[in-house]
Amino acid sequence: MAVAEEHKSSMGKYVGVYVCLLVIAALQFVVAYSGAGASRMLVLMLLLAIVEAGIAALYFMHLGDERRGLLAFVGVITVFVLLALQYGWTDSNRLLSGVPWAK
């Protein structure tokens, strides 16, 4: 029970982060109706999603309270995996217009 008595509530901070996440989510919907081109819309929405997920990881999943070494490790691995997943984009363009059966 000693641990329970020492516990300091962070609910105020969590509600603030929740409101922040709601605003970012709402911005994604605003972008969807902004009339921007598909590429621009995709970039904006992905940027908002990355910020939203980053905030959730830092505050809701307490990644921000972890050691800097772990934070850097997760960050580097995440960037590496995301970059590794990008190798197929040029090929997807080839399928659209660069092969004989392309429409």
Next chain:
Amino acid sequence: MADTGTFAACLVAYGYLRNATANWPHPFHSITNVALMTLILLTSSLTMLFAIDAAKAGDKPKAFRWTLITALLGAVFALLHIREWLALIGEGMTMFTNPWGTGLFGASFFSITGLHLLHVTGGVIALVAVGIRYLGGRYRADDLEITGLYWHFVDMVWMFVVPLVYLMNLGH
């Protein structure tokens, strides 16, 4: 990390297909349902934090109540999702065909949202099971927190599914 990689691979594969297919459908005409689902899932992350906070403060009944509220919100999210699936199926969409364009859309839509729905359903069951065991004294506050981490992860995945699968396919 493995689950993150799975969802990332699914979403990139979806992007590949979308980019490589000329007649990609835009079947969504309203954002009401997906906006409501997003609100519910984000709110459920907050109620999960309330549960963990109460658990760390040693208030078991309060922690259990918030855990059940989180599970309830997850169940509502799942029901809304299933309702949306049924509406799309009613409009003629299957895994392989749809009235609007390439059949790849149905395959990728049902795969990605189905995998996410599976995680939500599993999370709801886990929340109830862990909550009951926590209340009964078999699990500690840390166990509830670990379940909460999973729940936040499910929420984070949704943050990417919404723009890529729904908002980029709005029919204006």
